Amino acid sequence: MGRLKILNSPTIRRMPSYLHKLLRMRFEGRTHVSSLELAEYMNIEWIVVRRDIALTGIKGQRRVGYEINELIEYIRDYIGWTNPMTATLIGAGALGTAILGYDDFARYGLQIESVFDCDSNKIGRELRGHEIYDVATIRTRLKANPPKIGILCVSNSTAQLVADQLIALGIKFIWNFASICLKVPDDVIVQREVLAGGLAMLCVKIKSRESETPLGLEE
Amino acid sequence: MGRLKILNSPTIRRMPSYLHKLLRMRFEGRTHVSSLELAEYMNIEWIVVRRDIALTGIKGQRRVGYEINELIEYIRDYIGWTNPMTATLIGAGALGTAILGYDDFARYGLQIESVFDCDSNKIGRELRGHEIYDVATIRTRLKANPPKIGILCVSNSTAQLVADQLIALGIKFIWNFASICLKVPDDVIVQREVLAGGLAMLCVKIKSRESETPLGLEE
DNA sequence: TAGATTGTTAATCGATTAACAATC
DNA sequence: TAGATTGTTAATCGATTAACAATC
Known part of the structure; x- marks a missing residue:
């Protein structure tokens, strides 16, 4: 297919x-x-x-x-970093904040146009120059002019729900930082970032390092 | 070699x-x-x-x-996730906070034993159950019992400096979230995490998607 | 010129995919 | 039994590495 x-x-x-x-x-x-x-x-x-x-x-x-x-x-x-890419960031937690503050992304053309969160303590506050909107207003705020990319920095338990909403708006590209795999239609592309994957790589290297040269003699 | x-x-x-x-x-x-x-x-x-x-x-x-x-x-x-792995986290910014709060890491055996930062506004405060120590005290605090892994969530301009300090303490494994590549001795292993790499992957996928089926006809 | 560096062609290596056997 | 699922062997594909040619 x-x-x-x-x-x-x-x-x-x-x-x-x-x-x-x-x-x-x-x-x-x-x-x-x-x-x-x-x-x-x-x-x-x-x-x-x-x-x-x-x-x-x-x-x-x-x-x-x-x-x-x-x-x-x-x-x-x-x-494909010649034209700006519009994006919305869902989840204004620590990871979302980190992404928002990552100078390189802006330099590469990533334009985060809006930030949403479900935490009432955060909604309305400003984060690195962006007002945090209520996640319940995603549809009304984005439907007229949906961004190209949805960046998901929400909890595992809400990731699928939020993804479904983005997809309903016609967003086809999702950058997913949650630990779960999303179920999406065939025409939606998900790029999943697995930080634990990096840790696994590191630990496998540690394992192989510790098992080699137990006497520290051979080069 | x-x-x-x-x-x-x-x-x-x-x-x-x-x-x-x-x-x-x-x-x-x-x-x-x-x-x-x-x-x-x-x-x-x-x-x-x-x-x-x-x-x-x-x-x-x-x-x-x-x-x-x-x-x-x-x-x-x-x-190699059967035994606990001790670690220190340098950099208590948004990314460091995210890593500290990542339940999965703890579940997989990563034990972040100490947190350092150079920001005097943060030093002494608590972050997710860890007191933030002055980065200037790395040596004195860790030399007696250095952790296995150093997690680097500091700015690009200080990453090399901090890495050198960790290496001087005998730490051989570094998980580097800075955007620069570290210069380290041969016996030190660096696992570099490049978030921009994920964005690049996504954008290449976008590019190839947008260039295909311009009329939306073929399957 | 000699040397540094890119360019190109071929070989190797590892990961993915295919095909089919085994068996509960 | 038939079907589902693992196990295994072989084929393919793509990335890495090696070797050498080209040339400024």
Whole structure:
């Protein structure tokens, strides 16, 4: 069926790290960069960086590297970060607050236009420049002009409910930070962020580290 | 060189999602589960789930599935979530607060023993049951009994500085939420969490969705 | 020129998918 | 028994790595 090929692609996940570094280098007045330099910064093999960069379609100059300005544009284009993306944030808890305050997101074009919460202590208050609206008013506030992306930072128990409301408004893209998997129609795309996945990765690394070289002798 | 093979392994990242679901099913009184059911929940192919589960070493019962209790233990064991892991959290901002409040982490054995921040408005105050200590006291407070993991939720400009301090204390495992890549000795393992990576994934999916079926006709 | 760096082609490796066997 | 589900072996696919060519 029309099931979208889900790309896990590590390449795409590395792109923002290159971008962050490139933006900083540009800010520092640098004009060119080699894949080796980016690789050393990222602590990965330089051939990986080369492959990633090649995917964007940019042409480098042998012996010189890539023009930073140009590379920034190519990466932005590759990810689709050239035009602003409108979004609504549901859940003004600690995680929602963190996302709202993440400068990089705004820099990459993410425009969080509205913030909702169900906590009456928060509703009406301001959070990082946004008034917090009552989650019960999602429909009336957004129906005229729904944003492209719904960012879900609510509790596991309300995530599905809220998602259903967003979907009813015609929102097709959901960035889900809850620990549960959402049930959504085929034409809705959910990007789930699993922080515990990172912890699992770390713990597996710890496990493999602790089981190796028990005497600390071999290299 | 002794460079640890970095496994990106999607399998490991999926494990916590299975675990979360299994714990909930157990709580609801369920005793058995099939890979098909987990697959439908996760919205992935059942064969993927089967492969993942097989990796843990558990044996299922044909026609019945896996015993939930047993599967939980096998997954925990596979990830290395059987013993508690001590940790310190540096940075009591919104993201740090979110991590501190993430029930699942505690359930998986992550024990955040101390919280530090450099903001004098926060130092001395309590956050989710933890007193916030001055980041300047990291050394004196932790040197006698350093935790296994350092969780970095500080600004990009201080991340390297703080990491160096943790490393000086002998901490070998760092969970880094800053946007920069840390420079660390070979024997220190950094698990970097890149939230912007998730946004990139979502935007690439949006891009590919918007470019397909411009007339909405083909399936 | 020599060396640094990109570009390209081929090989390897690991994850996903397919096909089918086993069995409760 | 028939059907559901796990188990296993093989095929495919995509990402990583290796090797070397090109060239500024």
